[in-house]
Amino acid sequence: MNLQEIKALQEKIGATPDGFWGARSIAACQEYLRKLRPATTIWPSTSQVALQGFYGSPGDEEQLVNIDVSSYGVRYDGKPVKTIRCHHKVADSLERIISKLSEIPQGRYALKQYAGVYNDRPMRGGSLPSLHARGAAIDLDPSTNRNRQAWPVSATMPIEVIEIFAAEGWSCAGSAWGRDAMHFQATI
Numbered sequence: 001m002n003l004q005e006i007k008a009l010q011e012k013i014g015a016t017p018d019g020f021w022g023a024r025s026i027a028a029c030q031e032y033l034r035k036l037r038p039a040t041t042i043w044p045s046t047s048q049v050a051l052q053g054f055y056g057s058p059g060d061e062e063q064l065v066n067i068d069v070s071s072y073g074v075r076y077d078g079k080p081v082k083t084i085r086c087h088h089k090v091a092d093s094l095e096r097i098i099s100k101l102s103e104i105p106q107g108r109y110a111l112k113q114y115a116g117v118y119n120d121r122p123m124r125g126g127s128l129p130s131l132h133a134r135g136a137a138i139d140l141d142p143s144t145n146r147n148r149q150a151w152p153v154s155a156t157m158p159i160e161v162i163e164i165f166a167a168e169g170w171s172c173a174g175s176a177w178g179r180d181a182m183h184f185q186a187t188i
Contacts, residue, residue, distance in 0.1 A: 033166040041169035058133035059120035072102040085118045087135035106158035113141035137185040145182035157181035
């Protein structure tokens with residue numbers, strides 16, 4: 001993002017529009033997104049105990065369902081995606097998110113850069129299960145929103161995409177911990 005884009009984002013989230021994305025801007029962004037979340041949410045915290053209690057065991061394919069995304073323009077590696085496999089508890093929410101994303105230019109672009117939901121694997125660089133192993137996380141546009149890429153300074157995930165996820169109670173890694181903006185998960 002250039003200086004003017006950062007200032008515009010700061011203004012939108014209620015931070016001082018000085019062009020410097022630091023601790024105050026991060027806190028303002030997190031508060032802004034918290035206010036977009038539903039007053040009550042069913043999503044669990046990120047503790048392994050809470051995740052196990054809510055989603056069950058990672059890799060439990062009996063908990064997974066397919067949602068039809070063929071009409072939303074979702075693409076993986078340039079090829080159309082017809083269904084996405086996810087945890088049954090996130091299916092309705094994820095389909096609403098994808099539908100809303102398909103209605104805005106920034107969302108349509110992100111959907112064309114789909115990178116997966118269910119993947120029975122540990123967290124990157126760790127041994128604990130990833131939210132992907134429970135089918136409760138989705139990655140979009142990894143080429144410009146990678147794990148070590150700072151959001152919003154160099155990662156490009158549009159705030160409009162993050163807002164749609166927040167309105168469903170999902171968290172974006174980019175706004176939550178400042179990197180990995182491709183990753184969205186159904187947790188608080």
